[in-house]
Amino acid sequence: MDATRVRIEDVAAAAGVSMKTVSRVLNHEPNVREDTRKRVQEAVSRLQYRPHHSARSLAGQRSYVVTFAYDNPSFNYLMEIQRGVLEACRAQHYNLLLAPLTYRQRESIDEIDGLLGHYGSDGFVLIPPLTDDLEFLAYLERRGMPYASISPRAGNGHMGVTVDDRGAVRELIAHLVSLGHRRIAHISGHPDHGASEWRLQGYRDAMKLAGLECRREWLSPGEFTFESGVRAARRLLALDPRPTAIFAANDDMAAGVLRVASELHLSVPRDLSVCGFDDVPIAHHVTPALTTVRQPTREMGRMATLELLKAIREPGAGQMVAVDYTLQLRDSTGRAPDA
Amino acid sequence: MDATRVRIEDVAAAAGVSMKTVSRVLNHEPNVREDTRKRVQEAVSRLQYRPHHSARSLAGQRSYVVTFAYDNPSFNYLMEIQRGVLEACRAQHYNLLLAPLTYRQRESIDEIDGLLGHYGSDGFVLIPPLTDDLEFLAYLERRGMPYASISPRAGNGHMGVTVDDRGAVRELIAHLVSLGHRRIAHISGHPDHGASEWRLQGYRDAMKLAGLECRREWLSPGEFTFESGVRAARRLLALDPRPTAIFAANDDMAAGVLRVASELHLSVPRDLSVCGFDDVPIAHHVTPALTTVRQPTREMGRMATLELLKAIREPGAGQMVAVDYTLQLRDSTGRAPDA
DNA sequence: CTGTTAGCGCATTCAA
DNA sequence: TTGAATGCGCTAACAG
Numbered sequence: 001m002d003a004t005r006v007r008i009e010d011v012a013a014a015a016g017v018s019m020k021t022v023s024r025v026l027n028h029e030p031n032v033r034e035d036t037r038k039r040v041q042e043a044v045s046r047l048q049y050r051p052h053h054s055a056r057s058l059a060g061q062r063s064y065v066v067t068f069a070y071d072n073p074s075f076n077y078l079m080e081i082q083r084g085v086l087e088a089c090r091a092q093h094y095n096l097l098l099a100p101l102t103y104r105q106r107e108s109i110d111e112i113d114g115l116l117g118h119y120g121s122d123g124f125v126l127i128p129p130l131t132d133d134l135e136f137l138a139y140l141e142r143r144g145m146p147y148a149s150i151s152p153r154a155g156n157g158h159m160g161v162t163v164d165d166r167g168a169v170r171e172l173i174a175h176l177v178s179l180g181h182r183r184i185a186h187i188s189g190h191p192d193h194g195a196s197e198w199r200l201q202g203y204r205d206a207m208k209l210a211g212l213e214c215r216r217e218w219l220s221p222g223e224f225t226f227e228s229g230v231r232a233a234r235r236l237l238a239l240d241p242r243p244t245a246i247f248a249a250n251d252d253m254a255a256g257v258l259r260v261a262s263e264l265h266l267s268v269p270r271d272l273s274v275c276g277f278d279d280v281p282i283a284h285h286v287t288p289a290l291t292t293v294r295q296p297t298r299e300m301g302r303m304a305t306l307e308l309l310k311a312i313r314e315p316g317a318g319q320m321v322a323v324d325y326t327l328q329l330r331d332s333t334g335r336a337p338d339a
Numbered sequence: 340m341d342a343t344r345v346r347i348e349d350v351a352a353a354a355g356v357s358m359k360t361v362s363r364v365l366n367h368e369p370n371v372r373e374d375t376r377k378r379v380q381e382a383v384s385r386l387q388y389r390p391h392h393s394a395r396s397l398a399g400q401r402s403y404v405v406t407f408a409y410d411n412p413s414f415n416y417l418m419e420i421q422r423g424v425l426e427a428c429r430a431q432h433y434n435l436l437l438a439p440l441t442y443r444q445r446e447s448i449d450e451i452d453g454l455l456g457h458y459g460s461d462g463f464v465l466i467p468p469l470t471d472d473l474e475f476l477a478y479l480e481r482r483g484m485p486y487a488s489i490s491p492r493a494g495n496g497h498m499g500v501t502v503d504d505r506g507a508v509r510e511l512i513a514h515l516v517s518l519g520h521r522r523i524a525h526i527s528g529h530p531d532h533g534a535s536e537w538r539l540q541g542y543r544d545a546m547k548l549a550g551l552e553c554r555r556e557w558l559s560p561g562e563f564t565f566e567s568g569v570r571a572a573r574r575l576l577a578l579d580p581r582p583t584a585i586f587a588a589n590d591d592m593a594a595g596v597l598r599v600a601s602e603l604h605l606s607v608p609r610d611l612s613v614c615g616f617d618d619v620p621i622a623h624h625v626t627p628a629l630t631t632v633r634q635p636t637r638e639m640g641r642m643a644t645l646e647l648l649k650a651i652r653e654p655g656a657g658q659m660v661a662v663d664y665t666l667q668l669r670d671s672t673g674r675a676p677d678a
Numbered sequence: 679c680t681g682t683t684a685g686c687g688c689a690t691t692c693a694a
Numbered sequence: 695t696t697g698a699a700t701g702c703g704c705t706a707a708c709a710g
Contacts, residue, residue: 007687018697023689031695053458054402057393058702067688075418075620086437095458097434098425118394226624252624259626281414282621285565285591287598346703357681362705370679394703397686684710687702694697 006049015043026051066305067121069099069112071130074224074252076280077297079129081150084301085125092309097121101130109139123147123308125301129192132156148308148318150300153194159311159318160304165195165277168293168325169202170209172275173247175291175329177210180339181245181273186216187232187257189249193224199249199277218243222253227257237264237272237285244272244336251276251283254290258332269334279328283331288331295325344578345388354382365390392434401651402459405644408438409453410469413563413591415619416636417466420489423640424464431648436460440469462486462647463500464640468531471495487647487657489639492533498650499655504534504616507664508541509548511614512586514630514668516549520584520612524557526571526596528588532563538588538616555608557582561592568595576603576611583611583675587610590615590622590642593629597671608673618667627670634664 008026009049012019017036024032025040032040043049057063068085070078082098089096097120099112130136130153140147149157151165176184186203189196198220207214217239220232229248233256236243248254254276258268266272268288276283279294303321311318347365351358354657356375363371365633370380382388396403407424409417421437428435436458438451457619463486469475470491488496490504515523525542528535539558546553556578559571568587575582587593591614597607605611608629615622618633642660650657 005687008689009687019688020690021695022695024696027689031697036695050453052397052687054393054396055702056689058391058397058686058704059688059690061689061702063393074416079414079418082437083439086439095434096437098421098437100422100425114389120389225622255624259624262626281565282624285594285598285621286625287601344703347705348703358703359682359705360680362679366705372679375679391703394686397688397702398704398706400686400705510707680710682707684705684707686705689700689702691700692698694695 003117005052006047008049008227010050011040011043011047014047015040051093063120063122064093065095065097065121066123066125067097067099067112067306068125068281069101069130070127071101071133073127074250074278074280075276076282077278079299080280081301082126084298084303085305087298088302088309090304094122094309109136113139122312125304125308126150126152126157128152128194129190131160132194132292137267146308146311146315146318148304148311150304151195157320159307159320161300161307161321161323161326163295163300163323165198166202166205168295168327169199169247170206170278171327172277172291173203173206174210174295175327176245176247176273176275176333177206177212177286179245179273179334181334182212182336183218183241183243184212184245184247185220185236185243185249187220187222187229187236187246187253189253190223191221195277196224196249203247222249224250224252226252226256226259229253230260231256233257233260237261237266242272243339245333246272246274248274248276251278251280251290251292254292254332255282255286258286258288258290268332271337273333273336275333282330284330289334290328291330292328293325294328296323299323340462344384344391347388347390350382350386350388353386354379363560364628370527372620380506390432396459402434402461403432404434404436404458404460404646405462405464406436406438406451406460407464408440408469408475409466411442412471412621413589413617414616415621419619419636420466420640423637423642424644425640426637427644427648433461433648440447448475452480460484463652464647465489465491465496466645467491467533468529470499471531471533485647485654485657487643487650487651489643490534492536496659498646498659500639500646500660500662502634502662502664504537504664505541505544507634507666508538508616509545511630511632511667512542512545513549514666515584515586515612515614515672516545516551518584518612518673519641519675521551521662521675522557522580523551523584523586524559524575524582526559526561526568526575526585526587526592528592529562530560534616535563535588542586561588562592563589565591566593568592569599570595572596572599577604581611582648583612583677584672587615588611590617590619590629590631593631593671594621594625597625597627597629607671610676612672612675614672623669624669629667630669630672631667633662633667635662638662 024128149160488499
């Protein structure tokens with residue numbers, strides 16, 4: 001396609017050194033005198049030299065590819081993470097391979113194995129629930145494939161990022177309590193996600209701290225989808241006495257609660273307060289805008305990837321890092337009707 | 340790293356043929372006897388042979404990479420297209436490179452050029468408004484880079500997919516008219532998108548056909564964002580007499596209209612009918628669920644990519660194909676209040 | 679229809 | 695601190 005491609009050889013000639021020296025400079029290896037390094041770098045930019053991805057990969061026995069694996073994600077969450085992962089890859093001249101294992105859990109191991117071949121990927125970035133899929137993790141370990149996990153359950157990943165979901169929910173519920181709410185219901189998330197558990201625990205913690213009873217019927221299971229939020233809300237809002245506030249474990253389900261409230265002619269937040277978690281775009285596009293917890297999703301994708309890249313370069317180097325959440329108080333929460 | 344990689348040579352030995360014959364079978368080239376082909380395929384699957392992506396790319400002077408370029412997209416639209424593109428790439432053992440040119444229009448050409456240098460790319464898939472960015476298209480042409488366009492303006496792409504937006508809107512407005520609406524307003528989309536123009540034309544066509552006046556103040560410009568929908572709706576709903584129906588050029592803006600209606604204590608659809616376009620997930624997650632037009636977004640991504648891959652294989656082979664829309668009548672439209 | 683030979687552009691020995 | 699040779703796994707010419 002491009003006959004006039006500039007090769008490492010051309011750079012070497014232009015700088016009056018050998019190919020290997022150029023290679024050393026490009027890969028930030030030691031043992032190059034400072035002025036030779038300068039000469040090489042100048043030649044590189046003068047000739048607009050770009051290393052050939054495939055050639056590097058073939059000779060170097062590395063793919064320069066990071067695989068982002070996901071399964072059944074919320075679009076908004078996925079997109080934000082993906083952007084972060086992409087940013088980090090770009091910055092280090094890595095390529096991103098998308099691995100949606102969306103439908104066929106059963107085939108996923110073989111499928112991925114086929115896609116990657118043996119040298120297809122230098123590492124993985126995982127999001128829940130794949131972070132906790134023991135079969136999948138075992139596969140990665142077996143292949144000696146490094147991976148970074150975003151919000152894994154404790155023990156299911158040695159590098160990546162975490163957020164204190166439990167503490168966030170404690171704060172959120174405390175806010176509802178401060179508005180006079182006492183009958184606070186919770187719609188939990190998909191059981192495969194660690195987040196569901198942490199958010200439930202946060203809810204329990206907060207209720208206990210406030211000295212409020214935590215009736216079983218205030219608890220309704222969901223699956224992180226809008227529709228499951230609708231189903232759960234129907235159940236909860238049929239109770240007598242009705243809860244005055246509902247905390248859904250994510251924004252999609254909270255949007256479902258708003259839908260049911262509207263059907264029942266309940267005004268939010270006058271008759272019912274609603275809050276979610278994640279702060280995806282839908283949270284401020286529904287009416288009223290949702291009170292929720294913001295986690296820096298994009299940044300989380302970026303940071304997890306950076307840790308992975310560290311580990312690829314220097315095995316064992318990746319860390320598990322913690323990031324902060326922030327409460328977003330908006331229009332879907334207000335004083336309790338009976339307060 | 341993995342000493343036991345199966346190479347094409349091993350397959351050749353196992354099948355009792357030469358490397359080149361195996362290569363021919365793998366690449367679906369002609370001139371292989373049927374029984375030799377069978378023998379080779381059997382050896383391939385028995386040894387679980389996977390071609391090495393980088394080696395193929397290096398030797399074949401092709402990258403086996405398709406670049407998906409986008410700029411300032413709606414998340415939902417983007418995700419659906421991306422899934423389609425990915426499916427098509429997978430099916431043909433191509434790899435996908437994401438090129439978000441989101442923020443720095445100005446730098447995009449250089450940026451992409453740099454990326455191309457690093458990874459190489461055999462072709463591009465474009466979505467609006469990049470489909471109509473003349474500078475960008477010129478760049479691609481200059482490099483002889485094939486590209487497939489999704490919903491480009493007429494003349495700005497020779498292969499890809501199109502939908503009859505104009506006809507769809509005609510049908511949609513006709514439906515409103517049949518419900519007794521006569522004061523129908525329109526919030527148009529971002530001027531850089533051909534779709535904005537087509538949808539506006541469809542609106543005008545339909546009003547004319549119904550013999551309805553098409554007042555200038557019924558027309559309010561938007562930018563395809565939720566917030567621009569809110570601004571436009573505030574203007575439209577302050578008019579006297581008020582429109583009884585608003586057609587927003589996409590679902591995000593229609594969601595903005597719902598927000599304003601709620602603020603003004605207008606009941607939808609009793610006091611006001613609202614409809615959108617695209618049928619992204621938010622369309623059925625808002626309350627009430629939006630009447631809208633569904634275009635098969637994912638399929639469009641897939642089809643555009645398939646055309647591109649055809650053209651990569653055989654220059655000049657890609658076509659512009661048309662896909663169908665379908666009306667989604669839901670709860671946000673009803674009889675006109677004054678009908 | 680099939681096989682042989684020679685690189686693709688780079689990183690990696692090992693020697694200097 | 696540097697350089698020359700060798701090969702990563704595959705495909706493209708050209709033979710046969």
